[in-house]
Amino acid sequence: MSIPTAPPSGFRDFLPAQVAARHAAIETISRVYRSFGFQPVATSAVEDLSILLGKGGGENEKLIFKILKRGESLERAAAEKSELADLGLRFDLTLPLTRYYSRHGSLLSHPFKAFQLGPVWRAERAQKGRYREFTQCDVDIIGSDSWGAEVEVITAIGAVFSALGVDQPSVLLNDRSLIYAMLDQAGVPAGNRVPVCVILDKLDKAGRAKVLSDLSTAVGAAPAQALEAMMMAETPDLAALRAAAPEAVARLELIISALQAGSKHPDRFVLSPSLMRGFDYYTGPVFEFRHPALSGSLGGGGRYDNLTENFGTQHTPACGGSIGFERLMLILEEARKAADSGAPDAVVAVFSDELRGRSLEVAAALRAKGLSVDVYPGAGKLGRQFKYADQKKAGYALVIGPDEAARDVVQVKNLATGDEQAMTVDEVCARIAARA
Amino acid sequence: MSIPTAPPSGFRDFLPAQVAARHAAIETISRVYRSFGFQPVATSAVEDLSILLGKGGGENEKLIFKILKRGESLERAAAEKSELADLGLRFDLTLPLTRYYSRHGSLLSHPFKAFQLGPVWRAERAQKGRYREFTQCDVDIIGSDSWGAEVEVITAIGAVFSALGVDQPSVLLNDRSLIYAMLDQAGVPAGNRVPVCVILDKLDKAGRAKVLSDLSTAVGAAPAQALEAMMMAETPDLAALRAAAPEAVARLELIISALQAGSKHPDRFVLSPSLMRGFDYYTGPVFEFRHPALSGSLGGGGRYDNLTENFGTQHTPACGGSIGFERLMLILEEARKAADSGAPDAVVAVFSDELRGRSLEVAAALRAKGLSVDVYPGAGKLGRQFKYADQKKAGYALVIGPDEAARDVVQVKNLATGDEQAMTVDEVCARIAARA
Structure with missing residues (x-):
């Protein structure tokens, strides 16, 4: 009997309380995205x-x-x-979305505001906090080249954090064309852009000294120092950035001031010249949500104007963002703001198989009032049934024995206090509703 | 550019209205299962x-x-x-559930009432209405050998159909041990049980004559006729069934009468000696939901007392059922009871980039009142923005131009009638809320 009972490495089972908390968060995210006019899409887990x-x-x-x-x-x-x-x-939701848009575009409104919540799979080495199956919560606007699209995406993601009671994260912003302009100005050859960006992307984890030394090795000391001055300063030199890429900086300033105008924390929107975001496909503004409780990001995204071209569709501007759902759940769990396990309001005991019908009737009457009610699946031995009600964290256990059936009442046991009392079904409903 | 834009054969994309309808149904199923005290579990998509x-x-x-x-x-x-x-x-949710129970049993309440909603994958030939990725909605009770467990599972699934406004399906019931007893009595050798059950399982699709002829070929004319008399009669001969398997029939009668007692349609619970249910792992009662709009079943399940033994866990009685979600969605769509596409209440136009801030403020104020509001991601050309609002099936388009901004009002266009009117944000909220 050597069959394993654990899921494969990097995959997870979730206990009832965890499922309930994840589900409640997904519901909130979905509701907030909808409230901004984003429409739900779903694509298959499997792609060619x-x-x-x-x-x-x-x-x-x-x-x-x-x-x-x-x-x-x-x-x-x-x-x-x-x-x-x-x-x-699928390893992300963006690539399937661009395929989806290329296929179904004629049936969608334009610009198309989409959200997509679902699992993705990555065959990475499993580590603490890094899984091979995890949930992404994407929001995208396809078909708009306005900076209003970035504002909308970032505002919608921010509204999710507010709705979940998470401290509003900082938002770092940068622009891919500003990055390229800074690299040009520092004298980095165009062919070296990607490796240099990979080095700069490690600033948070590797630290300033290591990045500087790696840059020197890659492109020489002078360009490395120029990049340090422009990209790693405590306070960015806006005049220098504007000189390097006037359009990109002007666009970032418009986005930031629009976000600040609608926020209680205007200081949390920051132009950050060292922000890279890993993906190659970004073409314009990029952004990342940072939370003090996490070392990595809580979400991020950017503009990707070229992706639909992969599918032979005409050039279509697009931007989108994603919430790091697993990290969000960490924060919610630590803040004990996660939803409860969905304990039933009451467990109805079954005195005997003969009296099961009466228990089923009582349960149906309580459910009709909107209560969550569990009927014990077996019968007999009330002690065992009370123990079950305790395990389920139910508020009450209800017993209908021959005496109660004859009198048309229910014996109600308050599982917190141990108090017992006989009452009619209507009285039970009122009692449980009053407690809730 | 030969990259395909279709999902692979047997896989699907869903348009926004379809996602919304599926999501609404999933929410209802989840709510109803919870209201019976079932707890949500989730397992990984991938198994060893x-x-x-x-x-x-x-x-x-x-x-x-x-x-x-x-x-x-x-x-x-x-x-x-x-x-x-x-x-x-994973190709179903039952096998992962028994693995889950074997691993996490000590953390769960007993008996454990679980529900699990999620996709499964089967590499079958794709056909109309048969997909390679589809959703299952399972409800299970592990650790109870009481017939009360069957009653609870069948009642909970029935309550889902009621909650979704689906005509209450018929429930056919049978028992695996009754089937074996009938085969024994007809003189079918024990080694022929499985092929004979496979033939009998095709009664609905292949018809009586074909099944009879296949049975004759498999086990001879006399056993075939005996099986026909016992299993295919219009009205089952209860006396003969009781004689064949008294315990199993008594249990089915208890289950059926408990279900009838709680139902407005007691005639829809039927002992059906020819009901097979395909899976080998059933050990006791089996059941199937049938709806007049469908040729196949709308759900089903049964008792599987031996599955956890695969994982070296002690013998654990269990029973469960599942809703055929894709078929359920067919019925809901045909009845036009599917939820709407989640059209926003209003689209706020953006007169110009300078005035975007005012549009964002108005949208935030309306969302704070619980309304769903879409801000146009671009700016300018109001005709295009009104067209967008039409595409999104929004009720209203709101415009804040320089004149409106100066007067602190909003121009409100009713998209159904074309009427326009200037009003304050509070008046807009009241107007839209009144319409909804």
């Missing part, structure tokens, strides 16, 4: 590998859980030494 | 193949989407000609 690998594949290829071909296709692939897999699990 | 294949594998093996090993493990597997896959996508 050709889509997931995109043009060139590269880094993503290692992340993808690939699905083995089946039957004859697998035999043929093995014989011909061709690809063994044709499908894969 | 050893668990999915169980003892022997067999039929399930073909259904499983297997996940290719990665990196060195794959190279080694290819070189050693060993298994190329180590993980697979």
Whole structure:
């Protein structure tokens, strides 16, 4: 009997209280996104590998859980030494969304404001806090090149944190074209942009000295020092940034002032020239939510104006953001703001199989009043049934024995105090409703 | 540009109105299950193949989407000609639940009443109405051998249909041990049970004559006729059934009378000796929900007392049922009872980038009153923005131009009638709330 009972490495089971808390958070996120006019979309968990690998594949290829071909296709692939897999699990929600938009665009309103909540899968090494299956909560506007789109996306994500009672995070903002302009001005050759951005992206984790030394190794001391002055200063030199990329900085300033105008914490929106955001596909403004309780980000996003072109669709401007759901749940759990486990209001005991019908009637009457009521699935031994009611954290246990059935009453036991009292079903409803 | 924009065969994208309808149904199911004291559980989408294949594998093996090993493990597997896959996508929610219970049982209440809603994946040939990714809505009671568990599971599923406004389906009931007793009595050798059950399971689709002929071929004419008399009669011969399996029939009669007592349609609970339910793992009562609008079942389940033994856990009685979510959505769509697409109450136009701030303020004020409000992501060209509001099926478009901003009012356009009127934000709230 060596069959494992744990889920595979990096995958998780959730206990009832955890499921209830996650579900409540998902509901709030969905409600807030809707309240901004974003519409829900859903795509399949599985995509053709050709889509997931995109043009060139590269880094993503290692992340993808690939699905083995089946039957004859697998035999043929093995014989011909061709690809063994044709499908894969999605590793984010943005790529499926651009495919979705390319396919269904004619049925959607324009610009299209979409939100998508769901699991994604990444074949990374599992670590504490990093899972191979995790939930993303994306919000996107496709078909608008206005900076109003960034304002809307960032405001909607901020409204989610407010609705969940999370301290409003800081929002760092930068622009991909400002980054490129700074690299140009520092004398970084265009061919070195990507490795230099990868080094700069590690500033938070690796620290200033390490990044400076890595930059020097990569592009030489003078460019490294120029980058340090422009990108790592305590307070950004706005005049220098404006000189490097006037349009990008003007756009960021418009976005920031619009966000500040609607916020109780205007100081939390900050132009941060060192903010990279990992993904290659960003083309304009990028942003990241930071919370003091976390070392990493609580969410982020940016503008990606070129992604739909992968699907042969005409150039379509787009921007979007995502909430780091697993990190959000950490914060909520630590703040004990997570929802309760959904304990039932009452457990109705079953005195005997003969009297089960009466217990079912009482339960149905209480449910009709909107209460959550559990009927003990067995019968007999009241001590065991009270223990079950305690385990379920129910407020009351209700017993209908032959005596109570004859008198048309219910014996009500308050499980917190131990008090017992006989009352009619209407009185039970009133009592439980009053407590809640 | 040959990248496909369709999801893979058997997988689906959902348009906003479909997502909203599915989500609303899932919420109702979750609420109703909770109201019966069932607790939510969630398991990972991916399981070790050893668990999915169980003892022997067999039929399930073909259904499983297997996940290719990665990196060195794959190279080694290819070189050693060993298994190329180590993980697979779950094909139902029952097997993961029994694994979950075996692992986490000490943290759960007993008997454990669980519900689980989520996608499962089956590598079957895709057909109309049969998908490779679909949602299941399971409800289970683990750790009770009382027939009260069956009553609770069937009642909870029935309550879901009521809550969704679906005509109460019929419930067919049978018992696995009654089936075996009937086969014994008809003279079917024990080794032929499974193929005979497979033939009988096709009664609805293949029809009486075909089943009778297949049975004759399989076990001979006399047993086939005996089975026909016992299992396919218009009205079951209860005396004969009681003689064959007195305990099983007595249990079914208790379950049926308890269900009838709590129902407005007592005639819809029917002992049906030909009901098979496909899965091998059932050990006692089985049941199936039938709706006149569908040829197949709308849900079903049964008792499976042996499943946790797979995980080395002591013998644990269990029973559960599941709703066929995709079929349920078909019925809801046809009855036009599906939820609406979540159209926003209003779209706030953006007269110019300079005036965007005022539009954002108005939107925030309306959202604070609980309204769903969409701010146009761009600016300018009001005609285009009104068209957008129409596409989103919004009730109103709100415009704040320089004149309105100066007078601290909002121009409100009723998109159904075309009427326009200037009013204060408070008046807008009252107007929209009154309409809703």
